[in-house]
Amino acid sequence: MERLWDKTSTNPVASAVLLLLALTICVTRILTGLAGKPKYLNGEGLRSVGMLPYWIPFLGHLFSFIAKFEEFLQQTSYRASHGIFSVNLAGSVHNVIYTPSLIQNIFQQRAPIVNSEAINWYIMVNVFGADRRYKKDYFLAFEGLIAAVRNNLLREPSLSIAVDATVKAMQEEIPNLVSFCQSPVDQNLWERTSSPITCANGSEAMGSSVIVEVSLFPLIRNFVGHISMPSLMGEAFMEYYPTVLDDMWALDEGFNYLAIGLPRWFPVRSVTKAHLARARLNAALAEIHTALDTLAAGGEPGPEWRDLSDVSRVMLERNAAWRSHCIRPNERGPGDLGILWAMHANANNLVFWILVRMWATPGLVERVREEIEPFVQISQPMQTFGIHEAPRMKIGLAGLLKECPLLKSCYLETLRLDSRPASVKKIERDFIVRETRQDVRAGAQPESYLLKAGTYINIPHAVHQLDPRFFEDPTVFKPGRFLVRKGQDGQKQRPRRQQEQQEMTAQVGTLKPWGGGASMCKGRMFAEREVLAFVAGILVMWDLEPVTPRGWVVPAHRKTTGVAVPSTDVRVRLRRRHRSSMI
Numbered sequence: 025m026e027r028l029w030d031k032t033s034t035n036p037v038a039s040a041v042l043l044l045l046a047l048t049i050c051v052t053r054i055l056t057g058l059a060g061k062p063k064y065l066n067g068e069g070l071r072s073v074g075m076l077p078y079w080i081p082f083l084g085h086l087f088s089f090i091a092k093f094e095e096f097l098q099q100t101s102y103r104a105s106h107g108i109f110s111v112n113l114a115g116s117v118h119n120v121i122y123t124p125s126l127i128q129n130i131f132q133q134r135a136p137i138v139n140s141e142a143i144n145w146y147i148m149v150n151v152f153g154a155d156r157r158y159k160k161d162y163f164l165a166f167e168g169l170i171a172a173v174r175n176n177l178l179r180e181p182s183l184s185i186a187v188d189a190t191v192k193a194m195q196e197e198i199p200n201l202v203s204f205c206q207s208p209v210d211q212n213l214w215e216r217t218s219s220p221i222t223c224a225n226g227s228e229a230m231g232s233s234v235i236v237e238v239s240l241f242p243l244i245r246n247f248v249g250h251i252s253m254p255s256l257m258g259e260a261f262m263e264y265y266p267t268v269l270d271d272m273w274a275l276d277e278g279f280n281y282l283a284i285g286l287p288r289w290f291p292v293r294s295v296t297k298a299h300l301a302r303a304r305l306n307a308a309l310a311e312i313h314t315a316l317d318t319l320a321a322g323g324e325p326g327p328e329w330r331d332l333s334d335v336s337r338v339m340l341e342r343n344a345a346w347r348s349h350c351i352r353p354n355e356r357g358p359g360d361l362g363i364l365w366a367m368h369a370n371a372n373n374l375v376f377w378i379l380v381r382m383w384a385t386p387g388l389v390e391r392v393r394e395e396i397e398p399f400v401q402i403s404q405p406m407q408t409f410g411i412h413e414a415p416r417m418k419i420g421l422a423g424l425l426k427e428c429p430l431l432k433s434c435y436l437e438t439l440r441l442d443s444r445p446a447s448v449k450k451i452e453r454d455f456i457v458r459e460t461r462q463d464v465r466a467g468a469q470p471e472s473y474l475l476k477a478g479t480y481i482n483i484p485h486a487v488h489q490l491d492p493r494f495f496e497d498p499t500v501f502k503p504g505r506f507l508v509r510k511g512q513d514g515q516k517q518r519p520r521r522q523q524e525q526q527e528m529t530a531q532v533g534t535l536k537p538w539g540g541g542a543s544m545c546k547g548r549m550f551a552e553r554e555v556l557a558f559v560a561g562i563l564v565m566w567d568l569e570p571v572t573p574r575g576w577v578v579p580a581h582r583k584t585t586g587v588a589v590p591s592t593d594v595r596v597r598l599r600r601r602h603r604s605s606m607i
């Protein structure tokens with residue numbers, strides 16, 4: 025520092041450059057502070073969106089937005105009287121919006137006023153590895169591709185067919201969540217990365233049966249992945265590519281780096297790993313598409329792809345959509361990778377967070393078990409030839425969805441705390457949004473804002489999720505936060521004699537964990553059913569206790585996109601709960 029100063033103090037050019045730099049920064053701050061103030065555009069109270077002042081010309085708020093996205097937005101938004109401001113991200117103006125009625129205004133807009141095409145293609149290229157040359161092809165096929173997901177995961181009976189396949193596989197495997205085997209060769213694929221250690225005895229609370237010590241996050245996310253991946257892609261895909269989930273996690277870890285365009289040679293390990301994983305994922309997707317094309321043409325796809333009969337309707341219809349636009353298999357990977365990533369980087373992690381948060385709340389596991397008991401039945405098959413068979417599970421999903429408000433409320437509360445969704449759209453035509461009184465701080469008046477064509481809308485839902493004006497003690501996990509009495513939400517009131525819990529229902533309220541508008545999550549109904557079934561299955565089949573004497577500690581978040589990844593390991597002991605009652 026001293027040397028640099030010595031040099032610049034004796035070098036007039038360096039001094040002049042430094043001075044000019046300092047001057048530019050200060051002038052930029054003053055000018056953007058003056059120019060960014062919201063202005064009234066007409067006599068009827070229509071305002072422009074105010075831009076936050078910044079110091080660095082052209083780049084604007086880019087660094088603070090990337091490096092401290094959440095803190096930056098929260099600090100700014102909780103100080104503001106209104107739910108909207110804009111930032112400059114390297115020349116693109118982003119209107120950041122975070123109060124419920126403004127968000128609702130935005131979600132009501134469709135093309136040609138707003139669209140998600142620009143951001144969709146940006147992610148497709150930077151994160152999932154699409155080749156820029158194929159943009160036209162991709163958007164030609166887009167409607168058919170997204171319809172395949174919408175028609176099969178948001179509509180009946182296809183939704184139930186997809187969910188039933190996943191739940192059935194989960195029921196079969198849930199007793200084998202851990203194998204109690206010492207050797208990795210004998211362990212299930214999903215438990216190998218969770219460093220399992222089998223011990224003869226657990227703590228007093230766990231009883232004297234055999235227990236296994238594991239890292240909970242890798243165990244849960246791989247278990248959910250090993251069950252749900254084949255229900256979308258078919259068993260043959262998992263057999264052809266058994267390390268698909270490891271690559272998915274490597275891609276997810278590098279997501280934000282890829283999103284800002286860091287190249288493969290960038291000297292950060294997770295960047296290189298993400299690039300390599302993405303290449304393997306896209307290559308495998310091209311392979312299965314080639315096989316499906318061959319099958320559709322009446323040919324034999326080859327020994328690895330002998331049985332493709334269990335590939336989901338979603339994938340078959342996407343394959344047909346790609347084919348109908350004559351798009352070659354090697355161009356298709358990034359489009360399908362987006363679906364696989366959306367599925368696994370969110371739902372799997374959420375199951376982990378719900379379990380940890382439930383177990384970390386004294387008495388909650390017992391209450392939820394009591395609530396779900398009528399809908400999750402366990403039977404212990406008769407002992408044959410002295411060999412114990414694993415218990416069998418049967419889940420009544422309709423009951424879990426409709427009759428278990430506490431479970432559903434825990435699910436929503438965990439989404440509120442542990443997911444970081446964002447909705448980004450481009451404005452193609454000017455339009456006006458209006459605040460309601462509920463949105464503005466005390467003393468301020470609701471306003472109307474003009475949103476200009478050519479700018480972006482950026483809705484970081486976490487700001488609302490953690491806003492103390494809408495959620496009391498916003499950082500605290502409150503299991504019953506989303507419960508409302510039936511009748512208060514317009515539903516039929518039940519007779520008083522029925523149990524208290526039966527009179528409650530869980531309502532999502534102003535939370536928007538699935539985003540909204542035309543690009544709203546297409547897997548939301550599938551995800552809810554899948555997540556509730558996995559949580560219920562694990563609660564009923566397994567007992568968990570933390571290894572550390574400090575008890576349950578809910579880990580902090582590592583920076584990722586979507587549902588968070590924990591920043592630290594959670595080591596737990598697992599014991600299978602033995603039930604002998606027959607169905």
Ligand code: HEM
Pocket residue numbers: 140144170173177363366367368370371374443445446447448537538539540541542543544545546547548550551587
């Ligand atoms: C807990 C689990 C999940 C969460 C929290 C979640 C959240 C989201 C969010 C926030 C978006 C962006 C919405 C917007 O632009 O406003 C999205 C998009 C999407 N999600 Fe999900 N998601 C989950 C599970 C799934 C699953 C299981 C699938 C598929 C099987 C899926 C498929 C999609 C697709 C295809 C889109 C893009 C929709 C479009 O561009 O039209 N998601 N998701």
